[in-house]
Amino acid sequence: MNIIITGASSGIGFEAVLELTLRNENHVVALARSHDKLKKLYEIAKGLNPDCNIYPARFDIVHDDYETGLLPFIKEKIGHVDILINNAGVLINKPFMETSTIDFAEMLQTNILGHVKMIRQLVPIMPKGSHIVNIGSMGGFQGSIKFPGLAGYSASKAALHALTECLAIELSEEKIHVNCLAIGSAQTEMLEKAFPNYESPIAAFEMGKYIADFALTGHKFFNGKVLPVAVTTP
Ligand SMILES: NC(=O)c1ccc[n+]([C@@H]2O[C@H](COP(=O)([O-])OP(=O)(O)OC[C@H]3O[C@@H](n4cnc5c(N)ncnc54)[C@H](OP(=O)(O)O)[C@@H]3O)[C@@H](O)[C@H]2O)c1
Secondary structure (H helix, E strand, O other): OEEEEEOOOOHHHHHHHHHHOOOOOOEEEEEEOOHHHHHHHHHHHHHHOOOOEEEEEEOOOOOOOHHHHHHHHHHHHOOOOOEEEEOOOOOOOOOHHHOOHHHHHHHHHHHHHHHHHHHHHHHHHOOOOOEEEEEEEHHHOOOOOOOOOOHHHHHHHHHHHHHHHHHHHHOOOOOOEEEEEEEOOOEOHHHHHHOOOOOOOOEHHHHHHHHHHHHHHHHHOOOOOEEEEOOOOO
16 A cells, blocks of 8 residues: 555654554555654664655744655655645643634644645546545544643534535545544654643554554445544543
8 A cells, every 4th residue: 555644743643654564465655744753663673673764854834845855755755645644733731811812823834734634636546436534632532521722622623523514525536535534642753742641552553553543444334434543522
């Protein structure tokens, strides 16, 4: 499978890449902004599986140029895309009244608009039977328990959830399935920002493995679904 994953430099995305690159049939383009962390990811992936096919690239899903920067790289390395995992995300934890418009804009740009841009660029090189997996959050899941400080983040994730349902309809002719995993918690830097001192029962590598497995097989069973992935609150 030819796979693109964003937010690959840390947390869940980092671990999902390590899981996916264990199999030589997978060709994985791993995107994030931090060059050093991507270098570390490459070294660990090659350490675990020296024959793995991993193509790390520094790319900002909000500010960098898709047509001249990312697309030529993808076409050269893997040609087409079978699986896109939109995992990159940011969280700014502030009371609503202290959250500036710039804070809101940053979360909306990364958590929804960056994924919109990525999907628009990649759909033309995704064959029938491809899978887009958006990484959402229980924070944006309708009816879930909400927490102070996370209004902007939760609203941005709710937008991603709605986008998932809409795209599954719009891309049905192309036979591209679109799903969203609304994650509860996994132990990462982002979780520490959202819930300082809280310890998740789910390690980052466990969630990364779950996402990798779902990306490979979930489209056979689901389309247009926003699936809660949570055993605790948060
Ligand atoms: N951990 C949880 O409990 C939890 C719960 C619910 C949902 N989630 C979701 O799961 C996903 C992964 O989160 P995580 O917990 O693993 O957080 P994390 O460790 O903070 O990772 C976030 C990743 O996103 C990347 N990123 C941020 N802005 C980017 C941009 N503009 N362009 C490209 N990459 C960008 C970061 O890399 P660079 O800084 O190197 O670019 C990093 O690799 C996020 O979408 C998050 O909202 C996590």
